[in-house]
Amino acid sequence: MADRVIYATYDDDHTLLEGAKKLVADGVHISDVFSPFPIHGIDPVIGVKHTRLGIVAMMFAVTGMMLAVIGFQYIMISDWPMNIGGKPNFSLLQNFPSFVPITFEFTVLFAAHGMALTYLLRNKTLPGMPADNPYPRNTDDRFTMEIRLSENGGMSSDDLHAKIKQTGIVEIEEKDYVVIK
Amino acid sequence: MHKEAAIREPLILGHKTYSDITEDVCGPIEGKAPKAWYIMFGIALLVGLYGIGCILYLLGTGIGTWGLNKTVEWAWDITNFVWWVGIGHAGTLISAVLLLFRQRWRMAINRSAEAMTIFAVFMAGLFPLIHMGRLWVGYWVLPIPNQFGSLWVNFNSPLLWDVFAISTYLTVSVVFWYIGLIPDFATIRDRAKGSVSRKMYGILSFGWSGRAKHWNRFEIVSLVLAGLATPLVFSVHSIVSFDFATSVIPGWHTTIFPPYFVAGAVFSGFAMVQTLLLILRKGMKLEAYIHTKHVEYMNIVIMVTGSIVGVAYLTELFISWYSGVEYESYAFINRATGPYWWAYASMMTCNVVSPQLMWFKKLRTSLLFTFFISIVVNIGMWFERFVIIVTSIHQDYLPSSWSMFYPTWVDIGVFIGTIGIFFAFYLAFARYFPVLAIAELKTIVKISGESYKNGTAPGHDDHGGGDHGHVEEPIKEDNTDTASEEE
Numbered sequence: 001m002a003d004r005v006i007y008a009t010y011d012d013d014h015t016l017l018e019g020a021k022k023l024v025a026d027g028v029h030i031s032d033v034f035s036p037f038p039i040h041g042i043d044p045v046i047g048v049k050h051t052r053l054g055i056v057a058m059m060f061a062v063t064g065m066m067l068a069v070i071g072f073q074y075i076m077i078s079d080w081p082m083n084i085g086g087k088p089n090f091s092l093l094q095n096f097p098s099f100v101p102i103t104f105e106f107t108v109l110f111a112a113h114g115m116a117l118t119y120l121l122r123n124k125t126l127p128g129m130p131a132d133n134p135y136p137r138n139t140d141d142r143f144t145m146e147i148r149l150s151e152n153g154g155m156s157s158d159d160l161h162a163k164i165k166q167t168g169i170v171e172i173e174e175k176d177y178v179v180i181k
Numbered sequence: 182m183h184k185e186a187a188i189r190e191p192l193i194l195g196h197k198t199y200s201d202i203t204e205d206v207c208g209p210i211e212g213k214a215p216k217a218w219y220i221m222f223g224i225a226l227l228v229g230l231y232g233i234g235c236i237l238y239l240l241g242t243g244i245g246t247w248g249l250n251k252t253v254e255w256a257w258d259i260t261n262f263v264w265w266v267g268i269g270h271a272g273t274l275i276s277a278v279l280l281l282f283r284q285r286w287r288m289a290i291n292r293s294a295e296a297m298t299i300f301a302v303f304m305a306g307l308f309p310l311i312h313m314g315r316l317w318v319g320y321w322v323l324p325i326p327n328q329f330g331s332l333w334v335n336f337n338s339p340l341l342w343d344v345f346a347i348s349t350y351l352t353v354s355v356v357f358w359y360i361g362l363i364p365d366f367a368t369i370r371d372r373a374k375g376s377v378s379r380k381m382y383g384i385l386s387f388g389w390s391g392r393a394k395h396w397n398r399f400e401i402v403s404l405v406l407a408g409l410a411t412p413l414v415f416s417v418h419s420i421v422s423f424d425f426a427t428s429v430i431p432g433w434h435t436t437i438f439p440p441y442f443v444a445g446a447v448f449s450g451f452a453m454v455q456t457l458l459l460i461l462r463k464g465m466k467l468e469a470y471i472h473t474k475h476v477e478y479m480n481i482v483i484m485v486t487g488s489i490v491g492v493a494y495l496t497e498l499f500i501s502w503y504s505g506v507e508y509e510s511y512a513f514i515n516r517a518t519g520p521y522w523w524a525y526a527s528m529m530t531c532n533v534v535s536p537q538l539m540w541f542k543k544l545r546t547s548l549l550f551t552f553f554i555s556i557v558v559n560i561g562m563w564f565e566r567f568v569i570i571v572t573s574i575h576q577d578y579l580p581s582s583w584s585m586f587y588p589t590w591v592d593i594g595v596f597i598g599t600i601g602i603f604f605a606f607y608l609a610f611a612r613y614f615p616v617l618a619i620a621e622l623k624t625i626v627k628i629s630g631e632s633y634k635n636g637t638a639p640g641h642d643d644h645g646g647g648d649h650g651h652v653e654e655p656i657k658e659d660n661t662d663t664a665s666e667e668e
Contacts, residue, residue, distance in 0.1 A: 014627075034391045034392060036364075036391060036620060036623060038624065042393050043397050051394075053398055075324060075333045079331055080331035082333075084337060087337065095337070101346065105413075105416065108349055108413050109352070115402060115405060116402065119402045120387065123394075123398060127387055128388075131367060131386065131388045131389060132388070132390045133367075133371070133390035136372070138391050139370075139371045139391055140371065
């Protein structure tokens, strides 16, 4: 049997947050929340883990910095050491002060682009991807909770509807769950 | 939830709902463009095309078409380059530095300021490329393996530092800007009526659906990008200043250049933001979002950075005398009293005197005066770069080579052309892109809406026990000018 999903829609972010807290306290598992802007405080309530993209950025930054240093060593010191204006390039360490600006820029370049790319890939937000917000107004002024029946095994559809209706919703709908992506 | 002191003036005027914000920002994109837009875009396009014509003529004939000579081998090209890079700085400063400082007033202006940054840096990048004379070998500045033997770029050269600084700045700014745009493109996509626009904005929005997990990542990415872009802002113009500071030309090799250039960049950048935003708010009827308070805050930034620039001018003068180096002293005396005294006087008047007028609240809250000063500042900052560059090299160590620089019609045409291209890009942006950060603005509706200040917002009492309880009773204060000051 296909999974069923309940979409509970609110017209206020605060009402949704309070509603989510109440539902979770009642043992309801909320799969996801769709909103036009970030609802601060919702993540711990519905169990969204803190992202590790900051660590990813750090890893890309270190990679960029290492690549820059390896590039300087090869290009300026070992492959073709240039003597420009009486300032020869014989040692990476001694010449490093003049490499600092590009090392910094390369580090930032890698960190920013690497993290942004990881973010897009992890989100699966890429050019041409289909959107899967249940209602168009989720990007305008409506906030929707997604509650899947299969994740709330102990509760019937009627039970869930009854609980959700007590949380200040403006609209509720039950559909077959369709995986878009 | 956000908290803000009740004594703060609202950031969004009127009783705006989430839907109102969407409508106010998306409405002008979806509707027909006003006649004024077509006229302005047409003029900008014509000027831009003239500039492109000049560039093509220059490429076909050679940079001898510029007024450069053996003494003044850098003039308008590098002046324009530094001027445009400086203008770009305000955008990143607003979006990154002010984000880190939690300045919420930035939300109404960051999107268009970032767009300005990208277009300005793009214009800046054109000049070094054109100055090469052989645009088609521009890729030689990149350290890529090649078939010319061991031909590598010189990583010790400040001009190569520029290549890395500008390209990093441009691409990181684009990424920062675009990541913020994705949710707003999704908003337009979900409202689009025509199939073409739905398809176009569907592609641009990358399938954004506003999931909690995506917002969680979005906020961290924005914060980390801001953290990365903040030192980048300072590094870019510092590196641009190294083009001069690492040389041996009197008037150039001063250690004050990096902070002085950064302050000057922010100064001119904010002035350009003012010019553009004052046109934008009027043309797109965004007075509720970009109001006098925003203009005043930006004017304060202009005043502070203008004062820093003024102090830097005086410090330069003092050091040139105190150093006891006669060449250095001469360079500065020549700037003020030599054949280019008029450029120096323009620079001093526009950059040192005009921002000081912002001390007067009446002037810094006047939209008309702000518009005027913003243009004055941009002219002054162009002259600053011209003074630094041309006056320092037109009379160098060797009197026999002293010379004057006179721009040709190609010099002027290329510069005016970049202004045209810049405005054409900006107007196209204003027509098809959300000019305000819709999603970000929605996060400050409740903390800054007037209705929440005076406790008349719908449902205000209902939320008293929740996080909205942070919105306290407004403190009685003499802020009667809050509403009246808006025009």
